[in-house]
Amino acid sequence: MASLQPARGTQDLLPEAARRHRRVTDTARALAALYGFAEMATPIFEFTEVFARPIGEHTDIVAKEMYTFTDRGGEEVTLRPENTAGVVRAVLSNGLAQSVPLKFFYSGPMFRYERPQKGRFRQFHQIGVELLGVPQPQADIEVIALGSRILRALGIGERVELQLNTLGDPESRAAYRQALVAYFGARISELSEDSRRRLERNPLRILDSKDAADQRISSEAPLFEAFLSGASQDFFAQVRTGLDRLGIAYRINPRLVRGLDYYTHTAFEFVTTDLGAQGTVMGGGRYDGLVETMGGPAMAGVGWAAGIERLAMLIAEPQTPPRPIAVVPIGAAAEAAALGLAERLRDGRLAVDLGYSGNLARRMRRANRVGARAAVLIGDDEIARGMVTLRDLDSGGQSEVAEGDLAAALSSLLG
Ligand code: ATP
Ligand code: MG
Numbered sequence: 001m002a003s004l005q006p007a008r009g010t011q012d013l014l015p016e017a018a019r020r021h022r023r024v025t026d027t028a029r030a031l032a033a034l035y036g037f038a039e040m041a042t043p044i045f046e047f048t049e050v051f052a053r054p055i056g057e058h059t060d061i062v063a064k065e066m067y068t069f070t071d072r073g074g075e076e077v078t079l080r081p082e083n084t085a086g087v088v089r090a091v092l093s094n095g096l097a098q099s100v101p102l103k104f105f106y107s108g109p110m111f112r113y114e115r116p117q118k119g120r121f122r123q124f125h126q127i128g129v130e131l132l133g134v135p136q137p138q139a140d141i142e143v144i145a146l147g148s149r150i151l152r153a154l155g156i157g158e159r160v161e162l163q164l165n166t167l168g169d170p171e172s173r174a175a176y177r178q179a180l181v182a183y184f185g186a187r188i189s190e191l192s193e194d195s196r197r198r199l200e201r202n203p204l205r206i207l208d209s210k211d212a213a214d215q216r217i218s219s220e221a222p223l224f225e226a227f228l229s230g231a232s233q234d235f236f237a238q239v240r241t242g243l244d245r246l247g248i249a250y251r252i253n254p255r256l257v258r259g260l261d262y263y264t265h266t267a268f269e270f271v272t273t274d275l276g277a278q279g280t281v282m283g284g285g286r287y288d289g290l291v292e293t294m295g296g297p298a299m300a301g302v303g304w305a306a307g308i309e310r311l312a313m314l315i316a317e318p319q320t321p322p323r324p325i326a327v328v329p330i331g332a333a334a335e336a337a338a339l340g341l342a343e344r345l346r347d348g349r350l351a352v353d354l355g356y357s358g359n360l361a362r363r364m365r366r367a368n369r370v371g372a373r374a375a376v377l378i379g380d381d382e383i384a385r386g387m388v389t390l391r392d393l394d395s396g397g398q399s400e401v402a403e404g405d406l407a408a409a410l411s412s413l414l415g
Contacts, residue, residue: 009114009122019321020312021125025107028127028150028306032105035146037129040104042086044111048078054085054293055260058201065112079111082260084287084303085294087130092296100133100299107308119278119310128284128305132291135300137235140266140286141242143302147282148248150306151270156314160270160281162249164240165256167204167263168224168232170289176227177203183221190217208257210277223254235265258283262290266302275310282306324351325410326367326393330360331380338378341388341403345376348407350414367393374413376406 006012013021029039048068055062067079080086083106091097107127114120129146131139144162151157167173180203188196192211199206207218228236243250250268258267267285275281284304291299325345329338342352353370355363360377367375377389382400390409391398401409 007122009116011121011123015321017312020315021308023315024154024308024311025127027153028107029105031150031153032129032146035103035142037103037105037131037146040087040090040106041108042080042083042090042106044109045077045079046086046089048076050089050294051078051081051085054088054262054290055082056202056262058198058205059260061112061260065114067111067113081110081112082305083108083110083126083128084130084260084262084290084301084305088132088291088294088296088301091132092291092294097291097296097299101139102130102132104130104132106130117278119275119307119313121309125308126305127308128303130301130303132301133299134302135288137238137242137266139300139302140239141246143284143304144243144266144268145246145248147270147284147304147306151282151311154311154314155316156272156281156311159274159314160272161251162243163253163256163269163271164243164250165253165267166224166228166232166236166239166265167257167267167285168228169235169264172224172227172229172232173204173264176222176224179222179227180204180206184217187217204257207255218255225254232265239266258285260287262287262293264288268304270306272314274314278310280307281310281314320371322351323371323373324353326353326355326363326370326372326375328355328360328363328367328375328377329379330377333380333383334378337383341376341378345407345410348411350407350410374410376410 051066052062061081066081069077071077087104091102096102109123109125111123113122116122129143131143148162151160181199184191184199184203184206188199190213192209192214195206195209195211195214206214207221209215256267256269263285265286269280270282271279272281273279282304286302288300290301291297327338327342329335338354342354345352353372355366364375372393374393375391377391382388386403387400388403388406389398390401392413
């Protein structure tokens, strides 16, 4: 029955996957806090205009990937495809623009109508940070350093490469744009249909095309370098020097442009070769024009977002949950006492798995299946004596313990 399948491009997070996700978000959240980024959350849907104009009409996201619908009240809303525009909207709605610098961390689901494949989903999850109100390159450096630290903490620092580029200031960009229009215009018949459309509105985006013919033509396109203003070159040099000083390795990739329209100056991606075509695990950059585009004051911004699914796939060890204690009652009186005993152990912060039904053998099988470290066996006659049997499920050894001493015995067993 088709309706019993998850919708295309969505997936269930079963416990083992959920543990990997949690490891990524917990690691990122804790390290973001070290840098002074405070967690915040914006709604999962917003008025469509929050995304459409800032991200750019001719980006893949807005042109093809947004989940947009009219709600029952006739409002046009969109499931968020990314979170930078939402964070900026929140800053403006809540009147926070006066209190810069602002540093935010977020995590949560994003939605894009894409062709699902390994590492590419229609509902996926991101962690991200935004640093608003700091025009100096220190902000770019710090934001990249945080990203790099998170990847190292997740144990994948060695498997990703930091690629770096600059998109310059708006003047440099305008000059480069003209050069690209001239270059691609002369070869328009070789371009993909998408890129022919981009040529008019946003020729930089052609450099980001995934079409093979486009990529071949792009490889000979003029480089941004030649069009960078002195100020833009200087800014980029400061970012590079800052990263050098921190010992953060990078490779300049002059073809790196980011998917969204609002980037200026620094653009970067952490890329791995371990995930096939979906190798970008974290991407970001500076977006000094965005706040103004959205109706706010002129305000600098820089940040990144990372795909949690892609990071989770790269984590070596599946994270195992703490091993519980199995409480195994045998007999009617014991059955009645078991819930209370389990609660008392949980009062002491022990994880407890209660076998709900079945004979001793069946409940012991369950205890093994959940990976219990020990079993507390209680029978009717033991209850009468205030005793329980504690069985070490690793060694198989067991002993009788007074119920009052059980918590201490378990603590010493669990180390
Ligand atoms: P791509 O080039 O892979 O489409 P993008 O440039 O569209 O990526 P961003 O908008 O920069 O991606 O999002 C930041 C990160 O979010 C990506 O580097 C990736 O790790 C993750 N991401 C983006 N789209 C998806 C998706 N559909 N499924 C899973 N992860 C995604
Ligand atoms: Mg994309």
